């Protein structure tokens with residue numbers, strides 16, 4: 001129950017409604033219990049008449065009619081209160097479900113990138129959907145049936161003892177056995193459903209990845225393999241569900257069997273006591289039979305509630321695992337309005353990716369003044385993207401420090417810092433929405449003019465207006481309706497629309513020809529002459545106009561300087577430049 005304690009704050013939040021629910025539930029059960037008593041009175045009246053104790057048929061009739069009226073009244077009152085009971089408990093459980101989903105989603109948003117690398121999307125989605133719905137069963141139905149069972153027990157047993165104390169004892173003998181058997185069954189059910197739950201997470205991840213990678217799967221002609229694998233997985237899933245169904249099938253027969261015993265006990269021992277004169281009327285036996293049947297469901301539900309609580313506990317534990325994750329990148333400031341000018345300095349920065357232990361940067365130092373452009377080049381995997389990710393504080397450095405305007409990067413408000421950066425990642429991810437929305441994503445209050453101007457500066461406007469729906473063209477998942485180069489340029493428009501102080505381009509023009517690349521850089525230079533740019537590229541043409549160029553090799557700076565300096569050095573840059581120049585000329 002430890003994990004579920006984290007839900008207490010929500011139970012406290014909705015305490016008013018829950019308290020009302022408790023009162024209504026107690027009322028509903030009290031009214032329900034009147035029926036057996038009224039039936040006992042009616043049976044007694046008939047018995048008295050048969051034994052000659054009652055004066056006339058008319059009097060018996062009158063008493064029966066009054067009792068019927070009262071039974072209908074009590075049943076109606078109980079039904080109305082039961083309806084209201086669901087309105088309180090179940091409604092509260094939906095509120096808590098909503099709150100919890102929001103809490104988890106906010107936490108997901110706050111967690112650093114490394115969290116997403118460690119955990120798979122299917123699992124993240126499963127915890128926010130499946131696990132939350134299991135937890136809802138605890139704060140809703142489990143709580144509601146728990147209160148109902150407890151109330152019914154107390155009220156029914158009180159009336160039973162009042163009517164016939166010894167018979168009460170005989171009647172209740174099978175109940176603890178029933179409850180224990182159902183509990184054991186519930187544990188088995190629970191174990192199997194937890195297994196199904198884990199498997200479902202895996203299945204979800206598999207399906208989600210196969211849909212995301214559908215283009216690769218189709219182009220490699222491996223649909224059949226994926227289909228076979230999926231069939232295997234769903235077969236396994238089916239087996240697990242069948243296993244669960246087998247155990248669940250015992251539930252009702254077991255319940256009926258044990259209740260049958262209770263009924264037999266009532267008839268046998270009740271009958272004996274009536275004959276011995278320990279019970280005055282047959283009506284008491286009838287009343288007890290009704291009580292036994294009234295208690296059937298509550299007794300069974302003790303086991304069912306226990307299993308619901310156990311499932312919720314397991315799910316909440318999984319949820320808490322993520323909720324207790326502390327983001328590696330912490331926000332250390334509440335100053336939301338600090339503007340940055342744009343100077344960036346790396347001082348002896350080293351960085352190792354925790355999950356792979358790959359040393360991505362070793363003792364890297366450089367300085368980019370406000371308004372200047374730094375170009376970063378180097379072989380694949382040499383650490384170029386890592387530099388940009390560190391400037392965006394997607395990770396924190398292990399050694400050394402990064403300064404923005406002379407102040408440690410960690411001292412800025414994280415959100416505020418990122419809002420002043422225009423980061424164009426290598427993989428241009430576009431949302432399944434219109435082109436307009438995708439560009440506007442960078443600036444929520446952007447006007448139509450802003451959007452068109454950003455698209456023009458990213459040299460993609462001409463392409464967009466060629467689409468029949470122009471800026472309203474809806475992009476498929478990951479923007480599959482756009483070409484690679486168009487996607488990259490929409491992604492640039494999204495970054496520059498907010499007019500950031502620092503722009504970070506991570507090889508984001510690789511799918512664009514050199515002429516368009518040059519056109520984009522010329523436009524950007526014009527609109528952002530006072531902005532700082534860090535450009536990662538494999539092309540010397542993108543780097544040659546930069547104020548400073550660094551060449552990385554295996555996380556270390558191999559060469560650095562201006563275009564002229566590097567050409568004079570006769571190293572990596574010069575080779576690359578000459579090679580690309582001759583390719584262009586040919």
Ligand SMILES: Nc1ncnc2c1ncn2[C@@H]1O[C@H](COP(=O)(O)OP(=O)(O)OP(=O)(O)O)[C@@H](O)[C@H]1O
Pocket residue numbers: 117353354355356358359360378379380381382383384385386387426507
């Ligand atoms: N999220 C990550 N987790 C673990 N290792 C990573 C991660 N990202 C990058 N690496 C590793 O860090 C090293 C530097 O990667 P980085 O992406 O910075 O290189 P790059 O120079 O940008 O490469 P490319 O030109 O291919 O984009 C590589 O060896 C890479 O495998």
